[in-house]
Amino acid sequence: MKKLIKDLGLLVEKIGACKNGCILYWMDDIDLEYCKFCGDARYKPTRGQDPRQKSSPYAVLRYLLLTPCLQRLYSLRATAEHMTWHATHQTKEGSMCHPSDAEAWNLPPGMCMSSEYMFLTMVIPDPSNPKRLTDVYLESLIEELLQLWYVGVRMYNHAMNNEFIMRVALMWIMNGLPAYGMVSGWSNVGVMGCPVCMDDTRAFHLQYGRKACYFDCHKQFLPEHPSQRNKKAFTKNHVENKVARPRLSGDQLLDWVADFSPAIQMLFSLLEGYCSDHKWTKKNIFRDLPYWSWMNVDQTLCLKRSIPCRRSRRGGYANGLRAFSFLMATRLTLHAALT
Numbered sequence: 001m002k003k004l005i006k007d008l009g010l011l012v013e014k015i016g017a018c019k020n021g022c023i024l025y026w027m028d029d030i031d032l033e034y035c036k037f038c039g040d041a042r043y044k045p046t047r048g049q050d051p052r053q054k055s056s057p058y059a060v061l062r063y064l065l066l067t068p069c070l071q072r073l074y075s076l077r078a079t080a081e082h083m084t085w086h087a088t089h090q091t092k093e094g095s096m097c098h099p100s101d102a103e104a105w106n107l108p109p110g111m112c113m114s115s116e117y118m119f120l121t122m123v124i125p126d127p128s129n130p131k132r133l134t135d136v137y138l139e140s141l142i143e144e145l146l147q148l149w150y151v152g153v154r155m156y157n158h159a160m161n162n163e164f165i166m167r168v169a170l171m172w173i174m175n176g177l178p179a180y181g182m183v184s185g186w187s188n189v190g191v192m193g194c195p196v197c198m199d200d201t202r203a204f205h206l207q208y209g210r211k212a213c214y215f216d217c218h219k220q221f222l223p224e225h226p227s228q229r230n231k232k233a234f235t236k237n238h239v240e241n242k243v244a245r246p247r248l249s250g251d252q253l254l255d256w257v258a259d260f261s262p263a264i265q266m267l268f269s270l271l272e273g274y275c276s277d278h279k280w281t282k283k284n285i286f287r288d289l290p291y292w293s294w295m296n297v298d299q300t301l302c303l304k305r306s307i308p309c310r311r312s313r314r315g316g317y318a319n320g321l322r323a324f325s326f327l328m329a330t331r332l333t334l335h336a337a338l339t
Contacts, residue, residue, distance in 0.1 A: 011065045015140060016042060017125060019058035021133040024140065059125040063140045067153050069119045070168065080159035082107055099171075134182050135262065135285040142285050145170055149290065169291055185257065185284040192279045199278055200245045220244040250293035257283045 016025035022037040023029055033042050043055035074080045086105045096102060100109050111117060124130060124137050148168035155166045173183060181188035186195050191203040191212045202217045219240035248256075260271060260283040271280055286292055 011068050013063045013065060013140070015061040015063055016057045017059040017061045017137070018042070021059075021126060021130050021136055024061060024136060025057075026140070027143075061125055061137055061140070062123040064119070064121050066119065066121060066141070066144055066168075067148065070166065071153070071155060073117075074155050074157050074159075074166075077158045080157050082111060084157070084159055105171075129182075131182050132185070132281050135282065138285050142288055145289060170286070170289060173286070183284060183286070185260075185280055185282040187279040187281050190275065190279065192275070196247060197245070198248070202242075216240070254287060254293045256280075257287065 017023070018025075018035040018038065019040060020035070020038050022035050023032075025032055025042060029036070034040065035042070041058070043057050046053050046055060072079075073083050083106050085108050086100065089100075089108075091101050098109060099105060106112075107117060121141055122137060130137060145168065148166075152165040152167040154163060156163050175183060177188055180186075180195060181193075184195065186198070187193065188195060189212070191205060192199060192201050193212065194201055194203065194214070194217070197203075197217070201214075202220070203212055203214045205211065206213050220242045221244045222240075224243065256278075257280060260280060262283055262285065271278070274280070
């Protein structure tokens, strides 16, 4: 495996990690023998007294560097032409029907989600879900993204036969709702689990089951015309007059979590006002990126959906292919792909 990765030109950085996911042993903590949060040992106990025997760490994060992958996109003329597609394709001035019409885009829409342009960046060394401690493993990726933004990297464009300094920005994150709660820091369970309504929710607990219920909460998002809000199927003898609160901007969210602590510092405690005023569990690490609050691409526009379809032991798919049927009524560009 090492020879295969080396022949492919994939540079892998091995970073020691706490077996509980508390920290990465790198940068200022590279020489630590014990975790500074939980106190567990970094290395497994050695057998025998042979001084030549190397200590084996409990957990190792394998991080595949992003910069060489981006450099290879410009090393071939065929892929370099696609990377400069945005600067040459025609757009209608003043209109935006797809994120590719905005300034922050590279590949053509039909290629950006193909498997050839998807890069594996890290292998998390834990069979269980790291949950809100996902930010600990993302530190290496965020550090490289900061370097690519502030410093950049020298590239050679084979399509135009020139050199330039490339700077990289993370446009968006695509994930399901459970993963959204782990990455964003807003817990999406309970009555304040909606990431749109947030603390202005209309959800409630059932009287006997005590389960969170969002029944009829969608009516505030309907058009204010009576024909849309007075349907018998939804109103239950009640007319909804409330207008949904505008979605908070990136700057407003950043001001809200500015004084919050990172994920690891909130491992053994919850933020003040949790479940009563908010559902924040941490300040997510992506807000360390300087451009994260003012990205000019709406993350709710036409994104290609993908659904994890786990293959079972019997050879079929545990989720079932019927799970994809609800997407077939949408546009062809939004169809899910079975991989």
